[in-house]
Amino acid sequence: MTQQHPARTGGQVLIDQLAAHGTDTAYGVPGESYLAALDALHDAPVRMVVCRHEGGAAYMAEAHGKLTGRPGICFTTRGPGATNALVALHTAHQDATPLILFIGLVPRGHTDRHSFQELDLRGTFGASAKLVETIDDAARIPEYVARAYAVAGSGRPGPVVLGLPEDMLTDVVRVADATPLPVPDGGVAPAELARTEALLSAAERPLVILGGSRWTPAARADVQAWAEAWSLPVAVDFRCQDLVDNEAETYVGHLGYGRDDLLAERVRTADLLIAVGAAPGDVTTDGFTLLPHDGTGPRLVQVLPEAQPPGVLHPAELTLLASPEAFGAAVRTLRPAGPVAWAVRTKQDRAAHVAFRTPAPEPDPLDLGAVFATLDARLPADTVVTFGAGNHAIWAQRFLTYREGGRQLAPRNGSMGYGIPAAVAASLADPDRQVVSIAGDGCFLMNGQELATAVTEGAAPLVLVLNNSQYGTIRQHQEQTYPGRVSGTALGNPDFAAYARAFGAHGETVTTTEEFGPALDRALDSGRAALIELKVTEGRLAPGVTVAALRKETADV
Structure with a gap:
């Protein structure tokens, strides 16, 4: 007698596959195109972390993939929602991170008619994904999802995109769940x-x-x-x-x-x-x-x-x-x-x-080398450190010690805005583990809104914002090539500590080296998401690098 499987909507079948593959967390921004999947998540063992921007959500999924070695999962709606997530797919592609992006699509009968928010899935994502497919038949969801997990994690890992037509997710089918496919390791003869x-x-x-x-x-x-x-x-x-x-x-x-x-x-x-x-x-x-x-x-x-x-x-x-x-x-x-x-x-x-990794004293009121030495001595061995792109990352790369069990989550494709979402994902993955995100003022505000996600979800990362009021990396290149001609690199910034407090996080500002240690203790002891703004001394661009020094070097050539 043939086994009779229960009748389920496509949305329910989809979420059941995530659970069957061991996924416990998904990230996303809601959309009407995948309401049936959201409904299935209501009673599922998979936690849905609702984010404030699809770029932040997809970065969280990418960071989850880096941290766990298992595909991170992100949901977005069609059109603008999907393309907002493309930056994280590029990161996953260049960084070899397993990631699956589920995109709600227009109903099957509306395709190829320039329908509202319709997009060419393969044309948009094909260059940055290992596999791009659309599931038109709800009965084949287990097959497609199992393949997605295997492709994302096999060989050189990377992102996979699966399109979910809105009406497909409401179809009712009877189908068995898929068994996860093996991921080969290769070997040495x-x-x-x-x-x-x-x-x-x-x-x-x-x-x-x-x-x-x-x-x-x-x-x-x-x-x-x-x-x-x-x-x-x-x-x-x-x-x-x-x-x-x-x-x-x-x-x-x-x-x-x-x-x-x-x-x-x-x-x-x-x-x-x-x-x-x-x-x-x-x-x-x-x-x-x-x-x-x-x-x-x-x-x-x-x-x-x-x-x-x-x-x-x-x-x-x-x-x-x-x-x-x-x-x-x-x-x-x-x-x-x-x-x-x-x-x-x-x-x-x-x-x-x-x-090389021992900080040399700098004659700044806020000596960032000393700040990072203090931070390094205070952090547990298994700390997760995240950062995005920019000169601020040099201090985190050079002066922090990544000990046994510690992790570094940072984009190798030089993508700004990564550090805060990554810190939220890492803190949610292991609430008992210390997570620290190092951000520049430019990098932070590309996804700083995800502090709201951290507070809402109970994540408690510590964020250090190095505020030098400029895009420091580009300013350094500019001073080396066009000294004294500042153009397009200056920034006007908010009060970052007040910004953090507005979300319900702990926030304070540090302007001198001596202030940092006590501020760090208060932030770590707050028991919640915390932000310390570090007022970088004017002209400081990197360890051993200032605007004045660059201009002198250029003048001496």
């Missing part, structure tokens, strides 16, 4: 492991670079243990500082924007690069300048979760098709035959990194 060992044994100046996604606690632990057994210097890609315990004796710093010149030189002079999780890209290699293009560069081992075309600029001698966890489990078994040639060099690189 014995011959590949032996080749890796041989390349290491023949090297004199190796360097390991960790990046990408699909990192798990086991992967982090195994790769770190392997590096320590071989005294291998370990660097990380841009905004991947949580891939290794920064206190490890083999950790030598981060590449990309704000990196140490000495570490860049180590890349330039390495004779073996082992890149785990991602191939060396333009940010990692300073616009492809750190590695020679004439074939005289280092031997390259690439460990990637999916096959990629051979590199033209830096072809790999060995490519391993494996996730970081599969690679870590394999190489942890390797041990050097004796003392390695580069052990002293690794200690030197480590010492250089420790010196």
Whole structure:
């Protein structure tokens, strides 16, 4: 006898699939195009976090995907709602983050008639998503959703877009729930492991670079243990500082924007690069300048979760098709035959990194180096740190220590407005964990309205707003190229502390170094979302960088 499945609306079938795939939280802004799904969420074990803007909602889902390794879920309505979320899809695409965006669409009979808020789903999202599909048959919802989860998380993860016609969601069908599809990890064959060992044994100046996604606690632990057994210097890609315990004796710093010149030189002079999780890209290699293009560069081992075309600029001698966890489990078994040639060099690189990340005193009333040293000493080891894009992130990258269990959520595509939504998502995912968001004044106001979501949902992140009344990164470039000709970079700002208090958060302003410690204690002890505005000394753009200094450098050239 054929099993008789209960009759359900398409909206109910959809939400049941989310629960069946282990999703406990979704983010979104409501729309009439998916009311049936909202109705199903009313009684579901899936929490719907209602946000103030689709960009903020999609960033929250992207951050959730980064934090958990499972696809973050976002719902938007058609047209304007959907396109507002596109910025987060670009982030997920470049950062290799699993994300599923569900978009309510016009009824099936209204398509291709320039209907209200109609949009071409594949044309709009195809360049930024791994998969874009529209579910026209409610009975096929389980199939489409299972595929979406698998595609979003497999190989190099990324975003998937599923369109939901409004009338499809109200259809009543009888269909079984789908079983989640497996996500393969790949692996390292014995011959590949032996080749890796041989390349290491023949090297004199190796360097390991960790990046990408699909990192798990086991992967982090195994790769770190392997590096320590071989005294291998370990660097990380841009905004991947949580891939290794920064206190490890083999950790030598981060590449990309704000990196140490000495570490860049180590890349330039390495004779073996082992890149785990991602191939060396333009940010990692300073616009492809750190590695020679004439074939005289280092031997390259690439460990990637999916096959990629051979590199033209830096072809790999060995490519391993494996996730970081599969690679870590394999190489942890390797041990050097004796003392390695580069052990002293690794200690030197480590010492250089420790010196680089130690703040130098600045002659400012509010010394941000000292502020971040205080913050670093006060935060628990498993703190989640979020930030968006801009010069404010340099302090968070350089002077905060990402210890074992800590996490860094930041967009590798340089997307402003990310930090606050990411902090809300992280705080909701684990309310007992400290979450800190570092924001510039420009970056903060791109999604500062999501403080309302934090207060409404009971999230309690701490936000530090570095207020220098300008788009600092662009001002720095401007002063270097067109000194003294300030155009399009100045900002007029509100009272950020009052802004936070208006939402019901704790808010205060700090203008001197001495004020920060007590203000930090009050914010952390408030038990709610909190914001501290840091009044950056006029002219300060970055650690060791001021407008006056840039103008002097330009004048001396």
